[in-house]
Amino acid sequence: MMYPHQDDDDTKYAREVRKWAMKIPVGLGLCPWAGTATKRGLLRITTCDGDTPTAVSHVLEHEIKLLIDNCGGTTPPPLSTTLLVCPHVTTWVEFQPFDDFLQSIGKNNNKCMLPSGMTDLVTLVAFHPKFLRWHALPDDIGIGSTVQSHWGTFGKKSVQTATATIIETNNIAFGLRKVKVRFHNVDLFGSGVDNRNQEQFVPTDWIHASNEGCAPLPLSTRTQLPDNIMHQSPYPTIHVIVNQDLASLCIRDVSRVKRLNAQRMTKLGWEGLERILGKGDDMATEEQEAVHN
Incomplete structure (x- = not known):
């Protein structure tokens, strides 16, 4: 059985996610994989028309196969990545069920039903309008507590x-x-x-x-940290990264990415991020450049 999906930028959902990605993960330099793939024209955004997790599972399997096939033999492939937009799954209106679905992949209670071994080839990252994972400590708890x-x-x-x-x-x-x-x-x-x-x-x-x-x-x-905005896409979206691409980065590279992301989120705060999201593309670019400096 074929589960419908629409390729890159054919839908308003994909266009909105691409616009968001250009402002936040790519625009702020928070995701090196998406950034490099974008520069090389290899950032694929596709929309799943299905309205159930099962339908998403089948489209996700298709997208993973496309990425793996693109690797081709033993030659290290160019960095490539996919954003699978899932706007129609009604049970994913809230973040937790969506996150539970992704967290179950590769485990015994796998709700995704991907073929055995396939999940070892990729890393899946959750983006969601209501993404919320990181909180600050309460005001009355700090150093010395x-x-x-x-x-x-x-x-x-x-x-x-x-x-x-x-x-x-x-x-x-x-x-x-x-x-x-x-x-x-x-x-x-x-x-x-x-x-x-x-x-x-x-x-x-x-x-x-x-x-x-x-x-x-x-x-x-506890206050919600601005870091959450990094993952707050317009629609539930699965970021698929080939593990071979991750392996090409040394531990020092990964540590540097984490350190820079933490610094940028601290520098911008909620107000800075909301300004970027609310501005037009040109004004957002100016603010993004200021963060990099």
Whole structure:
């Protein structure tokens, strides 16, 4: 069964997403893959006409195959990427169901139904009008505060929390998304983490209040970070990046991208980003250039 989709720029949805991409991810230099692909004429934007996650799954499979086939043999391909716009899926009006769909891909509870192994070839990034993942700490929690925090072991979040003190809140590499904490009880780091390493950078949503076993900090007390705007596209959109392209970047390159993104978001803030989104193309370009300087 064929699931309908329309190729690059054939729809108003694709045009709106392209305009947004030129202002935010590409225009502000936040996404090197989309930026390089745009310069080379290789940024593909396609619209899925289906109104169910199943329909999106089939179009997504088609788009991944196109990208992989474009790689061709063992020669490193030019950077290429696809934005799959999904404006008609009614269950994705809110961000969480859309994010759950993408997060399930490659797991046992895969809701996407992609062929086994295909998800190992690409990285999928979520864009959504209501994208919301990053919050600042509450005003009454900062450097010197004693909190409960999860810790990371080989990139995975611990189940438990441990008592820790916040020692840094605005690192140049992470902005306000992560804080540096010093754990009080290093004996908790038993499974793979060096016991001498008592300090870690952790996402702010890993931080709980000081009472052990308490719930995460309520979102009502926390400010939404402007970093969220980087992912707030006009319609639910899946960014498909070939992992071979990601592998071509060294760790230093990736760290540099993260550091610059954090600096630009801090410099612009909500007001600066909203000005760019609200201005015409020429005025937006002037503000984008100011951020790069």
